[in-house]
Amino acid sequence: MFKSKKSRTNRFAAVANQHVSVGRDSMLDSEYPFRLNMYLDPPTDEITIEEFEIFALDRLQVLKAIESAKLRNLNDEQFKKDVQYAVDKYLPMHSNTAFDLISERRKDHISHFVLRLAYCRSDESREWFLRQEAALFKYRLLEENVKDRSAFLESAKLDWHVVTAEQKQAIQNQLERCVPLKIKHNVKEYVEQQTYFEVPFEKVPSLVRQRAIYLHQGKAYVPMEHQTSLVMEEFTSRLESMLVATAKALPRLEEDDRLKPILLNVEKQYVGKVYGAEQVVDGDLTAANVDGAVEQHAPLCMRTLHDALVQDKHLKHSGRMQFGLFLKAIGLSVDQALLYWRMAFSKKTDDEFQKNYAYNIRHNYGLEGRRVSYGAYSCSKIIKGDAPSAGDHHGCPFRHFSSGNLEARLYKDKLLPNQVRDIMNLIQGSHYQLACTKYFEFTHPGHDRIDTIQHPNAYYELSVASAAETEQGEPMDVER
Numbered sequence: 001m002f003k004s005k006k007s008r009t010n011r012f013a014a015v016a017n018q019h020v021s022v023g024r025d026s027m028l029d030s031e032y033p034f035r036l037n038m039y040l041d042p043p044t045d046e047i048t049i050e051e052f053e054i055f056a057l058d059r060l061q062v063l064k065a066i067e068s069a070k071l072r073n074l075n076d077e078q079f080k081k082d083v084q085y086a087v088d089k090y091l092p093m094h095s096n097t098a099f100d101l102i103s104e105r106r107k108d109h110i111s112h113f114v115l116r117l118a119y120c121r122s123d124e125s126r127e128w129f130l131r132q133e134a135a136l137f138k139y140r141l142l143e144e145n146v147k148d149r150s151a152f153l154e155s156a157k158l159d160w161h162v163v164t165a166e167q168k169q170a171i172q173n174q175l176e177r178c179v180p181l182k183i184k185h186n187v188k189e190y191v192e193q194q195t196y197f198e199v200p201f202e203k204v205p206s207l208v209r210q211r212a213i214y215l216h217q218g219k220a221y222v223p224m225e226h227q228t229s230l231v232m233e234e235f236t237s238r239l240e241s242m243l244v245a246t247a248k249a250l251p252r253l254e255e256d257d258r259l260k261p262i263l264l265n266v267e268k269q270y271v272g273k274v275y276g277a278e279q280v281v282d283g284d285l286t287a288a289n290v291d292g293a294v295e296q297h298a299p300l301c302m303r304t305l306h307d308a309l310v311q312d313k314h315l316k317h318s319g320r321m322q323f324g325l326f327l328k329a330i331g332l333s334v335d336q337a338l339l340y341w342r343m344a345f346s347k348k349t350d351d352e353f354q355k356n357y358a359y360n361i362r363h364n365y366g367l368e369g370r371r372v373s374y375g376a377y378s379c380s381k382i383i384k385g386d387a388p389s390a391g392d393h394h395g396c397p398f399r400h401f402s403s404g405n406l407e408a409r410l411y412k413d414k415l416l417p418n419q420v421r422d423i424m425n426l427i428q429g430s431h432y433q434l435a436c437t438k439y440f441e442f443t444h445p446g447h448d449r450i451d452t453i454q455h456p457n458a459y460y461e462l463s464v465a466s467a468a469e470t471e472q473g474e475p476m477d478v479e480r
């Protein structure tokens with residue numbers, strides 16, 4: 001797949017020649033007949049290492065723009081504007097009526113597969129990539145003109161069968177029972193006018209969950225109205241399984257030592273700053289000043305764990321992991337961590353502490369077992385992780401607290417009623433990180449707006465910087 005820059009130029013010359021002599025249409029027909037792509041086949045083209053990285057980073061800008069637009073809860077129009085801006089800048093994709101489509105589509109194809117390699121490594125990365133790619137695909141699908149969209153779907157080898165008029169008549173009553181509530185007054189006409197597809201029911205889990213379709217003998221009968229859902233289910237389920245397959249093949253691919261550093265660098269761009277994965281040799285924080293630092297600067301998730309630890313003199317495993325790795329990432333060395341946890345677990349004997357807890361602490365610092373120095377949990381890992389059950393205190397309060405408990409906590413932290421209302425509204429829309437960001441802004445007056453909180457340790461650093469600026473009497477310059 002890779003060539004030197006010279007070979008690549010030759011290849012491009014060849015493409016250019018073909019472009020002129022063979023003609024653009026035949027190349028397009030054979031390689032990229034559509035703007036939309038299910039990405040079933042990897043590129044066989046030759047590319048340089050530089051292109052490998054640049055294409056991936058450009059696509060990443062688009063995926064990040066999509067993520068940011070979703071996190072900011074933009075309305076449809078603003079969402080479209082933001083995403084289109086990023087697409088035009090980094091990954092332009094014109095419809096079949098425009099010129100120079102091959103290089104655009106080639107870049108789209110290659111960049112997808114490079115990011116697939118970079119983001120197949122962990123569940124968290126796979127999930128993130130899948131979510132953003134699905135959003136990009138959906139955006140393009142909805143923007144596509146009817147002719148190209150239909151032609152693309154026809155070519156996509158989707159396992160759907162159009163229900164014939166006779167079949168439809170035979171199940172007319174059942175189909176009528178599944179018509180959406182909004183058109184209950186004209187049910188018969190609706191069914192008669194819709195084109196229905198028969199698909200294996202496992203291909204449309206979200207429609208099955210919503211009870212929005214008729215199911216019979218393992219088949220789902222999906223009206224044309226749900227075509228977008230149908231295509232999206234197909235796209236995500238295919239990509240999901242291909243990502244798992246890529247993860248299995250990755251160790252072999254990484255034997256090429258040119259690829260590994262690039263893939264790690266690309267992956268890091270999304271994960272952002274990795275907090276706490278490096279060894280803390282001599283951090284600023286000591287066992288004696290952890291309490292003050294956490295109370296003053298830590299986000300609500302960590303203060304909840306800290307409160308529980310102080311009160312119960314104990315935390316269960318998930319809580320110890322979440323809080324312990326956070327402390328490590330704010331600068332608590334392993335010696336100080338052992339001291340801190342020993343003091344915190346004051347009801348345990350020395351023997352119990354050594355036997356049941358000390359090993360795990362050293363393990364987090366890479367001193368036991370596989371000797372991996374673990375990084376602190378990001379917001380998305382905490383929010384999507386196992387929900388706390390009775391006696392647990394891990395998780396994200398904005399996601400896992402009941403509304404009554406959260407409201408009480410917000411009032412305890414001296415938020416005003418309108419501020420509590422703003423946060424609760426965000427939570428109702430499942431915007432937990434935005435709620436946390438608002439909480440930061442309300443509890444750190446002097447900030448108009450900060451980027452969405454993505455990591456508890458980013459919250460902590462912002463809070464420390466904010467306090468330092470306030471002490472100096474200067475407004476804080478938050479990097480955007």
Ligand code: SF4
Nearest residue numbers: 299301379396436456
């Ligand atoms: S959004 Fe992140 S930082 Fe904020 S409370 Fe939840 S997990 Fe913690």
